[in-house]
Amino acid sequence: MLAAVDGDALDRAVGANLAGQDPAGTAPQQRQVIAVDGTSLRGSARLSAGRRHLLSPVTHHRALTLAQAEVGAKTNETAHFRPLLEPLDLDGTLVTFDALHSVQANVTWLAATKKAHYISVIKANQPTAYRQLAALPWADIAVQHTTTSTGHGRRESRSIKTCGIADQLGGIAFPHACLAIRVHRRRRQTGRRESRETVYAVTSLDAHQTTPADLATAIRGHGTVEALHHVRDVTFAEDASTVHTGTAPRAMAFLRNLAIGLLKILGADNIAKTTRAIRDRPERVLPLLGITNKPDP
Structure with missing residues (x-):
């Protein structure tokens, strides 16, 4: 299913979900700051194809991934800069990039x-x-x-x-x-x-x-992006993942971003510890996703 899903539609949905749950992003008197940077999914490489490379804008404040685009190679990132940021409301926002x-x-x-x-x-x-x-x-x-x-x-x-x-x-x-x-x-x-x-x-x-x-x-x-990549790799073993078919690598990356973003919005400082607590009691994640199990009236 993940290999066949529309990657652009999934990215828009997850990015909008995170932005919608944290509309201000920062205190009212502060300017929102977004970092644009890319990362490679090392485990997605095959003999016939190189590793997948993703480009994302991430908020400095809580490391929320607002969008994502798959690029052919790191050197092609610049061509995706404008299409990636075009749907976002950036009026007054400060954007950092290398x-x-x-x-x-x-x-x-x-x-x-x-x-x-x-x-x-x-x-x-x-x-x-x-x-x-x-x-x-x-x-x-x-x-x-x-x-x-x-x-x-x-x-x-x-x-x-x-x-x-x-x-x-x-x-x-x-x-x-x-x-x-x-x-x-x-x-x-x-x-x-x-x-x-x-x-x-x-x-x-x-x-x-x-x-x-x-x-x-x-x-x-700007190092917020690199810190996010570190969490994805260390806590969620992203580089060890060998998923490589269709849009699955990109989809898995954004699902990791969704998990990290939701925990950041809740104020979790230790993502690894919080993830282990949810793993032991999976029902804890349902309210985070807006899912409730209330009986019909």
């Missing part, structure tokens, strides 16, 4: 047509914009926000600087960009030497619409 999706045509459509804001990481795939960002007078700009975190045997610190693009002669060769962002990361793993990394980004948000702290949170929050 350098792969920093395509000027898609970004222009996102800002002009969907009325959304964005944070776009700029790397070598945008050589002109990258050179312009790196050449900004960052040494003359003070650090505006720092964070430090520890865990899993490592310590990581991040500092952020922002620069108004309109103040720079010639601006930046990127559509609707208002602020340039420089994030410097320092990471020390136990027993290893410290590593450093500098990341440049641009955003359509202006200085009066956001703060360096909010930008730092949004950039770091």
